[in-house]
Amino acid sequence: MLSVIAIQDDIAAGRSTPAAEIARSLDRIAELDAAIGAFETLADRDTAIAAAGSASGPLAGVSVGIKDIFDTADLPTTYGTPLYEGYRPRTDAAVVSMIRQAGASIVGKTVTTEFAFLNPSRTRNPLDPAHTPGGSSSGSAAAVAAGMVAAATGTQTGGSVIRPAAYCGVSGYKPSFRLVPAVGAKAFSWSLDTVGFFAASAADVARFASCVTRRPLDVEEPASPLRIGLYKSRIWNEANADMHLALARTAQIATDAGAEFVEIDEPDTLAAGRDCHSTIQNYEVGLAMADDFLRFGDRMSKILRETIASGRAIPPADYDKARATARRARKAATALFQAVDVVLTPSATGAAPAGLASTGSPVFNKVWTLTGNPCVNVTGLSNSAGMPIGVQVVARFGADRTALSAAHWLERVIREA
Amino acid sequence: MLSVIAIQDDIAAGRSTPAAEIARSLDRIAELDAAIGAFETLADRDTAIAAAGSASGPLAGVSVGIKDIFDTADLPTTYGTPLYEGYRPRTDAAVVSMIRQAGASIVGKTVTTEFAFLNPSRTRNPLDPAHTPGGSSSGSAAAVAAGMVAAATGTQTGGSVIRPAAYCGVSGYKPSFRLVPAVGAKAFSWSLDTVGFFAASAADVARFASCVTRRPLDVEEPASPLRIGLYKSRIWNEANADMHLALARTAQIATDAGAEFVEIDEPDTLAAGRDCHSTIQNYEVGLAMADDFLRFGDRMSKILRETIASGRAIPPADYDKARATARRARKAATALFQAVDVVLTPSATGAAPAGLASTGSPVFNKVWTLTGNPCVNVTGLSNSAGMPIGVQVVARFGADRTALSAAHWLERVIREA
Numbered sequence: 045m046l047s048v049i050a051i052q053d054d055i056a057a058g059r060s061t062p063a064a065e066i067a068r069s070l071d072r073i074a075e076l077d078a079a080i081g082a083f084e085t086l087a088d089r090d091t092a093i094a095a096a097g098s099a100s101g102p103l104a105g106v107s108v109g110i111k112d113i114f115d116t117a118d119l120p121t122t123y124g125t126p127l128y129e130g131y132r133p134r135t136d137a138a139v140v141s142m143i144r145q146a147g148a149s150i151v152g153k154t155v156t157t158e159f160a161f162l163n164p165s166r167t168r169n170p171l172d173p174a175h176t177p178g179g180s181s182s183g184s185a186a187a188v189a190a191g192m193v194a195a196a197t198g199t200q201t202g203g204s205v206i207r208p209a210a211y212c213g214v215s216g217y218k219p220s221f222r223l224v225p226a227v228g229a230k231a232f233s234w235s236l237d238t239v240g241f242f243a244a245s246a247a248d249v250a251r252f253a254s255c256v257t258r259r260p261l262d263v264e265e266p267a268s269p270l271r272i273g274l275y276k277s278r279i280w281n282e283a284n285a286d287m288h289l290a291l292a293r294t295a296q297i298a299t300d301a302g303a304e305f306v307e308i309d310e311p312d313t314l315a316a317g318r319d320c321h322s323t324i325q326n327y328e329v330g331l332a333m334a335d336d337f338l339r340f341g342d343r344m345s346k347i348l349r350e351t352i353a354s355g356r357a358i359p360p361a362d363y364d365k366a367r368a369t370a371r372r373a374r375k376a377a378t379a380l381f382q383a384v385d386v387v388l389t390p391s392a393t394g395a396a397p398a399g400l401a402s403t404g405s406p407v408f409n410k411v412w413t414l415t416g417n418p419c420v421n422v423t424g425l426s427n428s429a430g431m432p433i434g435v436q437v438v439a440r441f442g443a444d445r446t447a448l449s450a451a452h453w454l455e456r457v458i459r460e461a
Numbered sequence: 462m463l464s465v466i467a468i469q470d471d472i473a474a475g476r477s478t479p480a481a482e483i484a485r486s487l488d489r490i491a492e493l494d495a496a497i498g499a500f501e502t503l504a505d506r507d508t509a510i511a512a513a514g515s516a517s518g519p520l521a522g523v524s525v526g527i528k529d530i531f532d533t534a535d536l537p538t539t540y541g542t543p544l545y546e547g548y549r550p551r552t553d554a555a556v557v558s559m560i561r562q563a564g565a566s567i568v569g570k571t572v573t574t575e576f577a578f579l580n581p582s583r584t585r586n587p588l589d590p591a592h593t594p595g596g597s598s599s600g601s602a603a604a605v606a607a608g609m610v611a612a613a614t615g616t617q618t619g620g621s622v623i624r625p626a627a628y629c630g631v632s633g634y635k636p637s638f639r640l641v642p643a644v645g646a647k648a649f650s651w652s653l654d655t656v657g658f659f660a661a662s663a664a665d666v667a668r669f670a671s672c673v674t675r676r677p678l679d680v681e682e683p684a685s686p687l688r689i690g691l692y693k694s695r696i697w698n699e700a701n702a703d704m705h706l707a708l709a710r711t712a713q714i715a716t717d718a719g720a721e722f723v724e725i726d727e728p729d730t731l732a733a734g735r736d737c738h739s740t741i742q743n744y745e746v747g748l749a750m751a752d753d754f755l756r757f758g759d760r761m762s763k764i765l766r767e768t769i770a771s772g773r774a775i776p777p778a779d780y781d782k783a784r785a786t787a788r789r790a791r792k793a794a795t796a797l798f799q800a801v802d803v804v805l806t807p808s809a810t811g812a813a814p815a816g817l818a819s820t821g822s823p824v825f826n827k828v829w830t831l832t833g834n835p836c837v838n839v840t841g842l843s844n845s846a847g848m849p850i851g852v853q854v855v856a857r858f859g860a861d862r863t864a865l866s867a868a869h870w871l872e873r874v875i876r877e878a
Contacts, residue, residue, distance in 0.1 A: 068843075109847075117752065117756070128551060131551055134544075134545060134548055135752040135756060136752040136753075137752075138748045138749050140752070140753060141748075141751040141752040141755065142751065144750065145751070145755075151541075167481065222651065225651060225745070225748045225749060227648040227651060227748070227749040228648075231644040234639065234642060234643070234644060258777060259777045328642070330645070331555045331558075331559065332555050332587070332642060332644040333640045334555060334558040334559065334562070334646075335552040335553040335554075335555075335557070335558040336535065336552050338558065338562075339534070359675075360674065360675060360676045360688060364859075412793075429638050443780075458589075
């Protein structure tokens with residue numbers, strides 16, 4: 045994989061140049077993407093390399109894939125559906141502009157599922173093309189995993205950043221809600237849509253996010269032993285044997301390396317939060333995409349059309365009740381972090397499922413999207429078939445650096461074990 | 462003015478038809494708008510009247526102006542700037558779709574100031590064309606005031622619904638934050654941008670909002686005497702003599718009519734909330750409109766360009782501090798309503814200022830936009846020159862019906878006094 049930090053170091057040391065890095069990214073895409081299908085559109089090669097040659101900023105030479113749910117003025121924006129073919133927004137989404145201003149090169153738009161929902165895309169998992177890369181940020185996770193780009197953007201409304209990161213064995217970071225603006229991403233659910241990032245490792249994604257947001261997010265060593273809570277949620281049994289082994293192994297390695305490990309039972313209010321996620325998501329998409337539904341509904345996938353239709357049937361009072369439940373869940377999530385620095389939970393039910401008919405289940409992600417806590421997929425574990433198994437760390441709202449640093453620490457001790 | 466409720470009643474009683482109502486609206490626009498300049502673009506007359514003839518839903522026959530900051534697929538969308546000339550979004554904004562689904566007819570896009578900020582538009586105040594109608598929802602307030610449409614949409618980031626409503630003598634309703642989705646409105650500040658409505662009276666705007674949102678918002682008589690808090694904010698002296706007279710008169714009339722009136726001093730946390738509004742607004746527009754700024758900044762008004770530039774210079778830590786202040790202000794705003802049903806404050810510093818060089822001051826609106834409380838401009842008071850003086854009622858977050866009902870009650874006792 046391409047490392048954001050290694051690229052920065054190589055350029056700083058004179059071992060590489062921004063133009064050479066962008067050429068390398070585009071070469072890899074040319075070589076690999078026919079088999080993977082991570083890209084929807086590519087930037088013009090000569091223009092991109094020339095622009096990188098004069099780029100300034102901390103991310104000069106860093107190649108980035110933009111999930112095609114974000115508006116771009118210079119590249120087509122399809123939202124993963126033929127309904128938006130030929131659509132050209134007048135300006136870039138906020139995060140796209142932030143990435144450009146940091147000096148990075150946008151080398152293409154990555155494949156998203158239809159409107160970033162559940163209908164699968166054509167993208168294959170680079171670690172085994174017979175498996176899904178996850179979704180909805182399918183192309184972004186696959187592009188980083190295949191070493192085609194150093195970083196990529198995603199969005200998560202259910203589990204669309206953490207899950208594909210886990211399936212593809214890359215670092216996925218879902219920041220605290222609204223740390224990164226969602227302006228210019230096609231809206232699905234305004235209470236849930238969260239912009240996130242992918243890179244090779246926790247340290248890389250932290251560096252990337254730090255440069256993009258101009259916030260101090262770089263990973264740091266824990267000042268005292270990490271206090272980790274193993275989060276035994278009500279859906280614990282939806283994780284498969286691979287995942288249970290991975291969690292046990294992570295707990296063992298972390299304990300051996302000096303972390304304090306406790307088990308945490310899921311508070312009722314957080315379980316209720318998970319249960320109300322779909323009411324909030326579906327009610328909001330029923331309004332946010334009402335006009336898409338009325339104009340183009342007959343050309344949407346069945347799962348999307350039925351989800352919007354179901355959302356349109358939810359009474360406002362039920363939505364209000366769900367929002368009240370969500371507020372209580374957010375308070376309960378904050379209370380979790382009185383006793384621990386981070387909680388550890390599955391990133392998904394297991395490794396990437398075989399086949400491309402489903403992008404897998406977001407069941408372990410939804411509650412943290414609802415509460416808005418920062419989450420990072422930890423890389424380095426795999427099952428007996430060699431497919432990655434991702435576990436996620438979750439930190440207190442606003443403690444993004446804690447989440448990133450804990451993921452980095454875990455990645456190191458797992459690697460060294 | 463055209464009344465939403467009267468139109469519904471006339472159609473229900475067979476005294477009018479939806480097509481006749483829409484024809485009447487378009488006739489008035491043809492007659493009056495050359496002198497007022499409330500409309501940016503108009504729907505095709507024959508098409509609109511024919512469509513109204515087959516409209517169904519509770520708002521059939523209700524003519525609506527859509528602030529040109531909302532996306533519309535069938536009418537051009539300019540965001541009040543030549544920079545977006547010829548821009549055609551693929552779908553309608555969420556609230557536009559909600560209005561259409563309720564059966565109303567969108568007769569045109571109303572003039573907004575540039576990107577709904579402070580640079581004045583060409584729209585004149587229908588009550589005196591030498592005065593500003595306020596902004597940024599200039600055309601919407603003026604169109605309702607002139608009787609050209611029965612209802613109109615607005616957005617408020619500072620004071621862009623309540624202030625023009627006050628200056629034009631119409632009912633303006635800023636709902637609780639996110640009660641009405643902002644999806645498809647050009648984003649300025651995602652923590653503040655709030656969709657609102659204009660109509661002739663509190664009862665009319667409540668009926669309109671009720672039909673659009675499918676929520677029970679119709680005004681109702683208070684079950685017990687209204688408890689009103691006169692909100693003596695730190696900026697009390699920024700209101701002029703006309704406004705102080707109007708507030709005193711409202712207090713007298715309401716007390717005579719049986720309301721309980723108390724004076725409330727502004728809590729420190731709410732004053733601090735007002736002070737942090739511009740940090741939040743400017744930081745967020747610095748990100749939300751970064752690409753507009755970088756592409757088109759040299760063709761923006763000076764005030765907008767400088768505001769975005771200042772926002773881009775705000776350190777994230779200052780923004781985070783402002784957000785923490787805002788959270789405390791929201792809690793303090795909720796606590797206000799333990800002792801009173803609504804608070805009463807100026808809608809603006811006084812009547813509409815003379816001239817079109819400024820849209821007036823949002824100083825009395827900003828804190829309630831920040832806290833997200835529902836606000837309604839109360840009509841019926843005027844100064845010695847006959848220009849409207851608006852006072853606003855503010856209710857607990859989520860108690861929109863209380864705000865609308867209190868405004869309705871005040872409008873009645875003012876009319877009867």
